[in-house]
Amino acid sequence: MNEYELKNINHSFDLLNGKIGCTIRKGDKWKMVNPGDILHLWNCPQAHNGSCKKANLNCEYCGTGLVLGYWYGPIRELPESLLKIEHNFTAQNLPILIEMFKTAYGEINDDDMYLSLIYMRLSGNEGIKEEIEFDKDVLAKLGELSLITGKNVEDIVTQILIKNIEKLENE
Numbered sequence: 001m002n003e004y005e006l007k008n009i010n011h012s013f014d015l016l017n018g019k020i021g022c023t024i025r026k027g028d029k030w031k032m033v034n035p036g037d038i039l040h041l042w043n044c045p046q047a048h049n050g051s052c053k054k055a056n057l058n059c060e061y062c063g064t065g066l067v068l069g070y071w072y073g074p075i076r077e078l079p080e081s082l083l084k085i086e087h088n089f090t091a092q093n094l095p096i097l098i099e100m101f102k103t104a105y106g107e108i109n110d111d112d113m114y115l116s117l118i119y120m121r122l123s124g125n126e127g128i129k130e131e132i133e134f135d136k137d138v139l140a141k142l143g144e145l146s147l148i149t150g151k152n153v154e155d156i157v158t159q160i161l162i163k164n165i166e167k168l169e170n171e
């Protein structure tokens with residue numbers, strides 16, 4: 001299991017703890033992740049590259065996420081089911097998402113490849129107890145995700161999920 005920093009630049013992490021969402025990023029940087037990896041979520045005005053601390057900017061640690069898998073392809077083929085779970089709720093609308101890409105990446109082309117990194121929020125946005133009541137919904141979502149990603153993530157992730165829910169309950 002590896003741990004990574006997932007950085008949003010002035011872009012909120014809206015998922016509640018226990019909910020599944022995704023972030024959609026240009027390029028294949030996040031192809032190295034595996035189900036079960038942990039994400040440390042940072043919302044930082046400067047990509048959390050070190051300069052934020054020096055400049056004393058408002059940089060916020062937003063808790064953790066559990067990697068479930070990813071989808072990779074051109075944006076025109078992005079499954080609607082992934083757009084609907086974009087972790088920044090404002091970006092669950094394709095024209096808005098594309099405007100955000102232009103701000104982040106400059107000019108974009110139709111053939112550019114994107115990766116949707118799918119994860120479950122483990123901490124950083126309260127409501128843990130309520131959300132855990134809905135773990136059947138979470139498991140149903142995992143079934144959908146295994147179809148989207150073409151991987152048999154369900155068995156692997158269900159195990160990881162149960163382990164993490166137990167960990168949260170014992171905290």
Ligand SMILES: [Zn+2]
Nearest residue numbers: 044048052059
């Ligand atoms: Zn920072």
